[in-house]
Amino acid sequence: MLTQTVQTTPIAGQKPGTSGLRKKTAVFQEPNFLENYVQSTFDGIGGVTGKTLVLGGDGRFFNDTAIQIILRMAAANGAAKCIVGQGGLLSTPAASHLIRLKQADGGLILSASHNPGGPDADFGLKYNGPNGGPAPEAVTDAIFERTKAIKHYKICAADDVDLATIGHQTLGEMAVEIVDPVSDYAALMQTIVDFDKIGALFAGGFTMCFDAMHAVTGPYAHAILEDMLGAPKGTVINGTPSPDFGKGHPDPNPTWAKMLMNKMYAPDAPDFGAASDGDGDRNMIVGRGAYVTPSDSLALLTAHAHLAPGYRDGLAGVARSMPTSRAVDRVAESLGIGCFETPTGWKFFGNLLDAGKVTLCGEESAGTGSDHVREKDGLWAVLLWLNILAETQKSVSALMADLWAAHGRCYYARFDYEAVDSEKANAVIDGLRSKLPMLAGAMIGEQQVQMADEFSYVDPVDRSRSDGQGIRIVFEGGARAVFRLSGTGTQGATIRLYLEQLETRHDRLSEDPQKVLANVHDAVLGLSDLAAITGRTAPDVIT
Numbered sequence: 001m002l003t004q005t006v007q008t009t010p011i012a013g014q015k016p017g018t019s020g021l022r023k024k025t026a027v028f029q030e031p032n033f034l035e036n037y038v039q040s041t042f043d044g045i046g047g048v049t050g051k052t053l054v055l056g057g058d059g060r061f062f063n064d065t066a067i068q069i070i071l072r073m074a075a076a077n078g079a080a081k082c083i084v085g086q087g088g089l090l091s092t093p094a095a096s097h098l099i100r101l102k103q104a105d106g107g108l109i110l111s112a113s114h115n116p117g118g119p120d121a122d123f124g125l126k127y128n129g130p131n132g133g134p135a136p137e138a139v140t141d142a143i144f145e146r147t148k149a150i151k152h153y154k155i156c157a158a159d160d161v162d163l164a165t166i167g168h169q170t171l172g173e174m175a176v177e178i179v180d181p182v183s184d185y186a187a188l189m190q191t192i193v194d195f196d197k198i199g200a201l202f203a204g205g206f207t208m209c210f211d212a213m214h215a216v217t218g219p220y221a222h223a224i225l226e227d228m229l230g231a232p233k234g235t236v237i238n239g240t241p242s243p244d245f246g247k248g249h250p251d252p253n254p255t256w257a258k259m260l261m262n263k264m265y266a267p268d269a270p271d272f273g274a275a276s277d278g279d280g281d282r283n284m285i286v287g288r289g290a291y292v293t294p295s296d297s298l299a300l301l302t303a304h305a306h307l308a309p310g311y312r313d314g315l316a317g318v319a320r321s322m323p324t325s326r327a328v329d330r331v332a333e334s335l336g337i338g339c340f341e342t343p344t345g346w347k348f349f350g351n352l353l354d355a356g357k358v359t360l361c362g363e364e365s366a367g368t369g370s371d372h373v374r375e376k377d378g379l380w381a382v383l384l385w386l387n388i389l390a391e392t393q394k395s396v397s398a399l400m401a402d403l404w405a406a407h408g409r410c411y412y413a414r415f416d417y418e419a420v421d422s423e424k425a426n427a428v429i430d431g432l433r434s435k436l437p438m439l440a441g442a443m444i445g446e447q448q449v450q451m452a453d454e455f456s457y458v459d460p461v462d463r464s465r466s467d468g469q470g471i472r473i474v475f476e477g478g479a480r481a482v483f484r485l486s487g488t489g490t491q492g493a494t495i496r497l498y499l500e501q502l503e504t505r506h507d508r509l510s511e512d513p514q515k516v517l518a519n520v521h522d523a524v525l526g527l528s529d530l531a532a533i534t535g536r537t538a539p540d541v542i543t
């Protein structure tokens with residue numbers, strides 16, 4: 001096998017964000033771009049000599065080509081072994097599990113998550129460490145430094161690896177094992193939720209629609225829901241991964257999972273609906289005529305997790321990202337367990353999970369997870385919901401009504417202003433930051449500010465500090481607004497505005513969220529000057 005050292009020039013400004021590096025596919029396809037970034041990753045993690053890596057992606061356009069390049073580079077860099085999902089497929093949670101199960105040194109996950117795929121859409125690459133979770137900031141910083149200094153990369157000349165056939169191969173000196181992407185993950189799920197109980201639920205006529213959105217969870221959902229749990233064929237829709245996700249936007253929210261939403265709000269709606277995103281780490285839950293916000297889903301799962309075998313002994317604690325609603329805080333308090341508030345991005349949960357401080361965690365952006373892996377896990381959340389539905393024999397809407405009656409309801413919405421000019425987006429945040437000192441106790445519209453700050457976080461485990469994690473404005477009476485800039489966009493900047501209003505009056509628990517949130521919305525929009533600065537009068541997406 002011929003190993004080549006190719007001279008190259010540094011790639012400017014390729015800073016991996018909370019979810020690795022995301023770019024337009026065409027950028028990843030530029031000569032040497034992927035190679036540069038992969039070599040920078042290998043260098044940034046201290047080399048891959050003698051290491052075992054897990055490799056797989058969500059099947060989007062360029063997935064298989066990129067895998068072949070990474071395999072040739074891993075071999076040239078002296079890796080001992082690569083474990084690859086058949087067909088180049090691995091959901092993000094399944095990759096996290098494989099890294100842990102096989103005690104690999106890390107893994108590379110090819111995905112731009114919920115962003116569209118295709119030649120004109122997005123691609124991404126993320127490195128996860130030996131705990132199965134996204135690399136901590138020190139590692140992503142080291143990778144970033146290498147992208148600025150890199151002078152050459154190593155690759156070997158070899159035929160393509162056969163990704164279709166399960167079994168063992170070699171690439172030069174390096175072992176390559178092609179594994180079934182689903183079976184180890186399914187076996188893990190059997191240790192967490194009660195497959196017999198859920199099977200009996202389906203056998204009793206319970207109906208469900210799972211929308212895989214033409215993305216990676218299709219094969220997982222077909223195998224687990226239909227083949228193992230006995231849900232009727234057709235329960236899983238859009239279940240074959242396609243390189244451009246059927247030209248869709250594989251983001252499981254009411255805007256993009258329209259097909260599922262229409263089914264769930266039709267007169268003959270199934271009992272339960274769910275969807276997952278491009279790489280299978282996000283989830284959306286919807287009952288018959290009853291959409292469940294991700295923040296509420298986290299609270300519900302926290303309240304009832306003990307009904308599943310994996311959590312029978314209760315939860316050590318829970319964590320949520322700062323913009324996620326405070327619904328879970330109220331449940332945690334009633335259970336007498338700790339509740340941590342972290343910056344946005346899954347990597348902040350990793351230390352808490354590793355240290356055994358939390359068992360469940362989640363984000364408002366449709367990510368929920370537990371200590372079974374070190375990523376959020378879409379299908380796991382769906383299975384835990386099914387276990388709870390099977391045990392309680394209640395409908396989704398009845399479960400939610402009970403939760404709100406017991407803890408109050410946190411009405412919630414997120415407004416996204418996308419592809420905003422970066423300078424203008426920064427001006428909005430800078431403007432708010434400059435107003436913070438004057439806000440405590442001030443009246444904004446009809447609302448009195450209780451507390452306003454810019455969120456920063458000191459990791460309770462490794463004491464690392466993360467500043468500038470979003471502007472939060474908390475009002476007397478249970479309202480809260482958060483402004484932050486997205487770290488995952490690929491075009492300009494995205495301003496996210498998160499709104500929340502707690503309601504505890506029992507006769508006010510079934511209102512229209514947008515109406516309930518109108519007050520706080522108008523108050524903070526005015527304060528932010530967002531419309532004047534950006535020229536945007538309406539958000540692009542509301543979730």
Ligand code: G1P
Nearest residue numbers: 019344345346363365486487488
């Ligand atoms: C978004 C979500 C965040 C999630 C991340 C990766 O990041 O808001 O919760 O962890 O995607 O899936 P953002 O674009 O807001 O930085």
Ligand code: ZN
Nearest residue numbers: 113114279281
């Ligand atoms: Zn994702």
